[in-house]
Amino acid sequence: MKAMILAAGRGKRMMPLTQNMPKPMLKVAEKPLIEHHINNLKAAGITDIVINLAWQGDKIKDYFKDGSQFGVSINYSQEVKGGLETAGGIIEALPLLGDSFIVINGDVYTDYDVSALMQLHLQSGEAHIVLIENPPHNLDGDFTLSHLSDESQKYTFSGISRYHADFFKGLAQGVRPLGPILREKLNEHLVSTELYIGQWDDIGTPARLDELNKRLKAQ
Secondary structure, three states: OEEEEEOOOOOHHHOOOOOOOOHHHOEEOOEEHHHHHHHHHHHOOOOEEEEEEOOOHHHHHHHHOOOHHHOOEEEEEEOOOOOOHHHHHHHHHHHHHOOEEEEEEOOEEEOOOOHHHHOOOOOOOOEEEEEEOOOHHHOOOOEOOOOOOOOOOOEEEEEEEEEEHHHHOOOOOOOOOOHHHHHHHHHOOOEEEEEEOOOEEEOOOHHHHHHHHHHHHHO
């Protein structure tokens, strides 16, 4: 199975740290954030990885190259200036990804074991997304759990998911956010969900990055 790490975002909320650096290359526990994802994927047995690039993407490519020094094989999906949003980036990279693949946001830090996603039996056109309890910056949440009838409780999308390639079938290339597609497919019962209770941090601001590094250093 292959995995895609989303790394094309501009990271405007992380300024000035992202003035000349892509957000996934910011250091967490003295390593680039994206390196933690690569190590976790490798530990789960996934060594074929696709990384999409836009803002300062050359810095990611120069650091990881073909991935061989990290024990993996990396292909890059170069996007236009400004990026294509999440769904647009995945659609652009589909030729590199195969029939079923895992996607991880490059700007989160987590200990989620992606090997659990590898055991899923997705049918054509389906997807599975991992939700987490709502953090302070997203108290209203994003999605309800697919197996519950109560839609009053929403949880936050972790940025960790698995898709069958046909989930994006018929969608044109270009700038396209993922949220509306997930909501539509959830209503069609084509998306399953799970709630993960564990390490997860969204590196959305310099303050959050600093807080995470202090917490990890104290452990």
